[in-house]
Amino acid sequence: MITIALPKGRLMDETIDILKGVGIEVEIPSSRRLFFFDKSNRYRFLIVRAQDVATYVEYSAADLGIVGKDVLEETKSDVFELLDLGIGYCKMVVAGKEPECLNKKTSTVKVATKFVNIAKKHFLKKGMNAEIIKLYGSIELAPLLGIADCIVDIVSTGTTLKENGLSVIENIFESTAILVSNKISYYTKNVQIKEFLNLIK
């Protein structure tokens, strides 16, 4: 049996569609039980927060996991990336009220974000001093309320930026969901993992 960590939240429905599409019969429990098995009992699934999937895989609680590239970039988890699933497309961007919000040659630019490591790396690469303000959601409010000059966040439809009077200033990278593997499981359960991989491909 292999254990697969699934992200609850917006990637869950598409993930379940992929599994059903390749004949894996799954039903998410309607209760608070956070794991379940497929009908054939070949797979055990864990329901975890999207941000935690790579951690469960890295620490061998799961053999495989489905996780956004954004989370992988942020956590730098030590896992194998097996397959780009093409779902959950979004872009990591710098956004602000106007492009001039980054023109702070002498002082530090204040950046609000959930993605602290990605933001630090981006501004370091640009040779800019950045003060990172960690938030857990509604990031777009920060520039509006004057606590940050800009944000580093995910954009999908662009609606949230538009409705809050912000626009994209720089693109950092594109993100989709990736199938990742625990590095030890990849060798010890290679046959089962390859079988799952071929099914999904």
Ligand SMILES: Nc1ncnc2c1ncn2[C@@H]1O[C@H](COP(=O)(O)OP(=O)(O)OP(=O)(O)O)[C@@H](O)[C@H]1O
């Ligand atoms: N607006 C979006 N549109 C499309 N994909 C998105 C969007 N926001 C995030 N994603 C992708 O979906 C993944 C899961 O997002 P989701 O919002 O469910 O989790 P989260 O941001 O970690 O939320 P929470 O903190 O509630 O767990 C993200 O890691 C990213 O890859």
Ligand SMILES: O=P(O)(O)OC[C@H]1O[C@H](OP(=O)(O)OP(=O)(O)O)[C@H](O)[C@@H]1O
């Ligand atoms: O371009 P859009 O389609 O509008 O999507 C982008 C929004 O989606 C995510 O927020 P989420 O819905 O996860 O809410 P939160 O981070 O504010 O909790 C992201 O942080 C943006 O705010």
